[in-house]
Amino acid sequence: MLRIANEERPWVEILPMQGATIGELTLSMQQYPVQQGTLFTINYHNELGRVWIAEQCWQRWCEGLIGTANRSAIDPELLYGIAEWGLAPLLQASDATLCQNEPPTSCSNLPHQLALHIKWTVEEHEFHSIIFTWPTGFLRNIVGELSAERQQIYPAPPxxxxxxxxxxxxxxxxxxxxxxxxxxxxxxxxx
Known part of the structure; x- marks a missing residue:
């Protein structure tokens, strides 16, 4: 049975079933297959949140740019720059910043969990992410324009x-x- 975190319940109501595209971001509430990923810390108006990116996405991004995804072989400043470039559409849409003093960590996502999935593309690399413990204002900043689009008129009755x-x-x-x-x-x- 699918579970949903309390902080994500409002987004289930806001987002249409098929998801929504806002600028460069595609948002949807869905279950994501359990797999390894990389967790980044984001700062939004002095509140911290986390974004999980599927390991495949992160590896392809790093290997495409510098030839390796091995964190211990990459200079921390370079790793920060690579992460900031990859996360740029998400950061720009919300006016958040990547925390440079919090290095990325490896972790798995949760099974049987309905979560806010955000997808975007940078330099032909597609990123798939799940967000954790995000400040409410961060998501409101991204999906704020959705409430106006929410009312759709269909020619047939429901x-x-x-x-x-x-x-x-x-x-x-x-x-x-x-x-x-x-x-x-x-x-x-x-x-």
Whole structure:
């Protein structure tokens, strides 16, 4: 069964089921396969947050730029510059900064966890990230313009689908775009 952290619940409500593209970032709430990654510390108005990047993405980025992804073989200043360049779209969208005094660490993401997945591309390298313990203002800065876009007008009325846990309301366009592995927001009976 999928779990969701309390701090991510508001983003489930804000983001459309299919996700959203804001500038260079593509945001979606989804379960990400368990794998190794690299964790970076970000500073947003003196509050710290973390961004996890899949190890494959980070290795390809480092190997493409300097020929190695071995952190012990890379000068810390160079590693900081490489990380800042790779994270630039995320940092610029939110006015956050990468913490230079906090070196990146290796860690795995959580299984069965619904998380805010953010994707972007730099120099033809695609980055996949999950964010942890982000200040609310950081995400509001990124997705603030979404609330105005949220109201979409469809020519057909929504379809109400009963399910054993509750109910959900989808437009025909949303219903036809559902694929295996995608989530559907379900409301409990009585809500």
């Amino acid at each position: 379809v109400v689908v009963p399910v054993y846990l509750g109910w959900c309301q989808l437009t025909l366009i949303e219903l036809e775009s559902i694929e295996i592995g995608m989530g559907v927001r379900i409301h409990c009976f009585g809500d």
